[in-house]
Amino acid sequence: MEAPLYETKGISHQFRLPNGKPLHVLNNINLTIQPHEIVAILGPSGCGKSTLLRILAGLLIPTKGKIFYQGTPMVGLNPDVAVVFQSFALYPWMTVSENVECVLKAASLTQKQIKKKVKEAIEVVGMIGFEEAYPRELSGGMKQMLGMARALSVDPKLLFMDEPFSHVDALTAASLRAGLIDIWLAQDRNPSSIVLVSHDIKEVVYMADRIIVMGARPGHIQTILENRLPRPRDFNSPDFLRLVDQLYETITGAEMPDAPTTGTLEAFGEAEPLPEVSPGEIVGLLEYLDARGGKEDLFRIASDTSREFGKLIPVVKAAEMLNFVKTPRRLVILDTEGYRFIKASVDERKGVWKEQLIKLQLFQEIQEMIHIHPDHIIDRDLVLETIVFRMPYENYEKVFDIFIQWARFGDLFAYDENTQKLKP
Secondary structure, eight states: OOOOSEEEEEEEEEEEOTTSOEEEEEEEEEEEEOTTOEEEEEOOTTSSHHHHHHHHHTSSOOSEEEEEETTEEOOSOOTTEEEEOSSOOOOTTSOHHHHHHHHHGGGTOOHHHHHHHHHHHHHHTTOTTOTTOOGGGSOHHHHHHHHHHHHHTTOOSEEEEESTTTTSOHHHHHHHHHHHHHHHHOTTSSOSEEEEEESOHHHHHHHOSEEEEEETTTBEEEEEEEOOOOSSOOTTSHHHHHHHHHHHHHHHHHHSOSSOOHHHHHHTTOOOOOOSOOHHHHHHHHHHHHHTTTEEEHHHHHHHTTOOHHHHHHHHHHHHHTTSEEOSTTEEEEOHHHHHHHHSOHHHHHHHHHHHHTTSHHHHHHHHHHHHSTTSOEEHHHHHHHHHHHOTTSOHHHHHHHHHHHHHHTTSOEEETTTTEEEO
16 A cells, blocks of 8 residues: 555644634644545534645644655645635636646746646646636636646646535536546546545535545544445445435534533533524524425435535524524424414514523623623623633634624614624
8 A cells, every 4th residue: 555645643723813812723633645545525614624725735834733745744835736726716817828827837847838738737627719718708617627727737746625616506516526537537647636625415425535524613533434436426326325324414413413512511611602604594494494394304405405514504503502493313393482483473583583592601691791781881892702701712703793693683782883882
């Protein structure tokens, strides 16, 4: 067996928030990337997948731990890696050819060599005939193909891709995936290995040889699954669907456990984090369930609503925090309070929402602070300090924004953007 291309040992990372507090995003990541394999990193939003990819590429220096590339400690950027980002990151004033050419000019190649590589890269991704087109003239799928051409033009030993197909339609994404597999399978060219970050479970099962499932708060490796399905893979084969189902169960069990965890958090003085979800998204979920008899499989909801599974989980968790739904295994079921909310008038819904907010620790504490203050008004900074204390691993600015959205929806607190003060 060949030596690993990459090996990480004890990688942890934290960002420093404006108030000086650390935001822990990764904890003790140990993984390897072998030659001639596709590795997928799968997990819910906020689990640090993109941060890990940037650390592997050398774009970020981890707070703790070591990275080895071909057995040698890696320092700085890895010249053998090319990255395709979620956003297209194209230069709008350059043609297709010029967008590819610009990354080759730093490689000390002759103009003749550059032209040859540009032509080869454009041909590999199937964009012959569009060399003089500008990004504004391309579809979303073709923009992503151009991003792939630019990455492949430098002949990278490893190709890193951060949710590269999330902004294109389903048919285009299917074509891009198949095309990328064909490029990777060709033995006479790089990339040797591909690392793919994704929310899409079926995409991961279709593409990957190994699947790294991550959990959140802070990001950690939950499990690593081998995918030995033969290629080409059939989305409808029993073995394919069985592995998809296994991944669904793994992620659901970790992100939405049947046993409550709130008591454990409170024992350490922490509060359950508020998912980054708007009230409208929660209401939309409840109305969807009501229209389907009050319950539905989590993954059927994702399919019906065209939401990535990883982005649907926070919506379900938010509804569960408010006691509107319960989630036995993979089902999402309207609970008593959920039915009461759905059947209520617009004004009555605010009352039901408010009742559920007050059951959450953070809202309880802020309400008590406002109550005991002589003017019944408190500053935004006091709320931020409370969030930092109660949710030390969260981005407190984002939590504050969600806190205000939820509070306003239930007429619990009023917040003045100009004075930055809260009042009943």
